[in-house]
Amino acid sequence: MGADVWLKRMDKPAAIPYFRRATEIDPNFAQAFAILAIGYSHMGDKAAAAAAIGRATALKDHVTEYERLFIEFVDAYVSPRSAEKEGGRSIACAKVSAGPGFP
DSSP: OOOOHHHHHHHHHHHHHHHHHHHHHHHTTTTHHHHHHHHHHHTTTTHHHHHHHHHHHHGGSSHHHHHHHHHHHHHHOOOOHHHHHHTTHHHHHHHHHTTTTTT
């Protein structure tokens, strides 16, 4: 299943309280903040999405390479600077493709 399909099918309202709780338990859980950003973005809450991806981005120097790529993907996916352009998702996909382990 492609990321775009997963993002469209994910039950965002139901998932948000769990990821919010995960960030309360571990305030350095960067990936949970990135997933919150996706959920908030799809619900139309741009301010909450920006805050969540901002926190994830602030933590990305303390995560694995794959988690860093995921955070960069989400940043490109939800960020107003790339979302305004139709190419925002293309930028996100390019970041993932450029990561380690990809041909």
